Amino acid sequence: MWNYSQPVQISFGKGRISEIGDLAAKIGCQKGLLVSDRFFVTNGLADEVIEKSQRTLSMIFSDVSPNPDVTEVDLCAEVIRKNEIDFVAALGGGSAMDLAKAASMIALTEDSIRKYHGTGEAVPSEHLPLIAIPTTSGTGSEVTCVSVLTDHENGKKSPIVSNSFYPIYALIDPELTYSMPPKVTAGTGIDVLCHAIEGFWSKDHQPICDACAVHATKLVFDYLYTAYQEPSNALAREKMSEASVIAGLAFTLPKTTASHACSFPLTNLHHIPHGEACGLTLDHFVRINGQHDDGRLKQFAEALGFSDVEEMADAICDLKLKLGLRTDLKDLDLKDDQVEELVKISRHPNLYNNPVEITDEMLRDMYTSMV
Numbered sequence: 283m284w285n286y287s288q289p290v291q292i293s294f295g296k297g298r299i300s301e302i303g304d305l306a307a308k309i310g311c312q313k314g315l316l317v318s319d320r321f322f323v324t325n326g327l328a329d330e331v332i333e334k335s336q337r338t339l340s341m342i343f344s345d346v347s348p349n350p351d352v353t354e355v356d357l358c359a360e361v362i363r364k365n366e367i368d369f370v371a372a373l374g375g376g377s378a379m380d381l382a383k384a385a386s387m388i389a390l391t392e393d394s395i396r397k398y399h400g401t402g403e404a405v406p407s408e409h410l411p412l413i414a415i416p417t418t419s420g421t422g423s424e425v426t427c428v429s430v431l432t433d434h435e436n437g438k439k440s441p442i443v444s445n446s447f448y449p450i451y452a453l454i455d456p457e458l459t460y461s462m463p464p465k466v467t468a469g470t471g472i473d474v475l476c477h478a479i480e481g482f483w484s485k486d487h488q489p490i491c492d493a494c495a496v497h498a499t500k501l502v503f504d505y506l507y508t509a510y511q512e513p514s515n516a517l518a519r520e521k522m523s524e525a526s527v528i529a530g531l532a533f534t535l536p537k538t539t540a541s542h543a544c545s546f547p548l549t550n551l552h553h554i555p556h557g558e559a560c561g562l563t564l565d566h567f568v569r570i571n572g573q574h575d576d577g578r579l580k581q582f583a584e585a586l587g588f589s590d591v592e593e594m595a596d597a598i599c600d601l602k603l604k605l606g607l608r609t610d611l612k613d614l615d616l617k618d619d620q621v622e623e624l625v626k627i628s629r630h631p632n633l634y635n636n637p638v639e640i641t642d643e644m645l646r647d648m649y650t651s652m653v
């Protein structure tokens with residue numbers, strides 16, 4: 283038995299950022315806030331988007347950090363309340379989109395987002411309409427019901443999941459990703475691979491998401507390295523944007539698993555960027571899950587042209603090396619108690635979506651092999 287639904291209307295294609303005004307008009311709102319990564323305020327794209335919105339977007343909120351903090355969400359919500367904003371557009375990577383998702387909801391309450399962050403408290407269903415415009419390929423956040431936030435003060439990074447977080451429109455223009463430096467292309471691209479593969483093997487996998495996972499994984503193997511080497515290669519950028527949104531569709535219902543669970547302490551404690559942190563453990567979990575495979579993972583590897591699961595794991599490791607992404611933690615010079623801390627904090631709820639039960643011993647062996 284399975285269910286599928288996807289409420290986000292997707293507009294995809296080069297140059298389609300010019301349609302932002304039409305989308306804003308369709309929503310029928312008048313006073314929009316653009317939540318944007320500071321990079322786009324500096325390079326002028328944020329102003330261009332405001333112009334193209336026929337000035338239905340009238341203000342910019344740019345206090346957006348990578349791994350956005352709960353306090354930034356509360357600040358953005360305050361701006362929305364004070365200025366009687368009636369819709370929000372998010373321009374940036376997962377950080378800008380996730381901050382905007384949470385602020386669009388919390389602004390309609392008197393609460394702080396902390397009430398819902400890692401507490402299990404049900405999120406209210408009311409929210410302002412949101413248009414998501416991704417600039418990385420990427421998190422797929424433009425089609426997911428997830429907002430990943432960090433409470434730096436309390437050392438907590440955690441996703442909040444709610445149907446309130448689905449944007450109304452995803453406006454995906456691959457041209458907006460051309461400015462990503464190679465390091466960001468590499469890290470965000472390996473995140474796409476994690477979404478697709480983890481969505482496929484998640485305990486809650488289902489056939490529509492499976493098909494998306496195979497498609498997105500193939501695109502990453504075919505185009506990520508070219509996008510990394512040639513930032514203006516239109517075909518590679520377009521195919522990575524396609525991979526990103528389709529991988530988003532692949533995981534938003536089944537949810538991510540062990541690699542994402544481990545990424546939270548790796549980012550929080552050791553400041554490894556999100557995608558790189560997820561990718562660090564992906565080939566390890568491919569091997570672990572492959573050893574207890576009921577045949578699904580072998581079929582997945584074969585559909586991608588690999589002879590078996592081990593060959594797919596080797597290919598992931600090779601890709602990371604070619605992209606200059608870390609394959610170990612040696613430079614951090616971690617002591618035994620720091621390895622234990624990683625083991626402990628990796629026991630995040632996403633770990634329990636993994637098809638194979640991951641014990642502390644498995645985590646300890648994996649981290650020990652990296653230090």
Ligand code: NAD
Nearest residue numbers: 321348349375376377417418421423426428430461462556
């Ligand atoms: P990001 O949004 O944090 O951006 C990373 C860096 O890249 C920033 O410095 C940003 O300024 C820069 N950048 C972004 N686009 C650029 C461009 N086109 N040109 C130049 N620089 C650019 O990175 P991300 O990987 O997209 O998002 C990571 C966040 O998303 C993490 O917090 C992660 O946990 C979260 N996430 C959310 C979901 C979801 O479904 N909501 C899924 C996966 C990850």
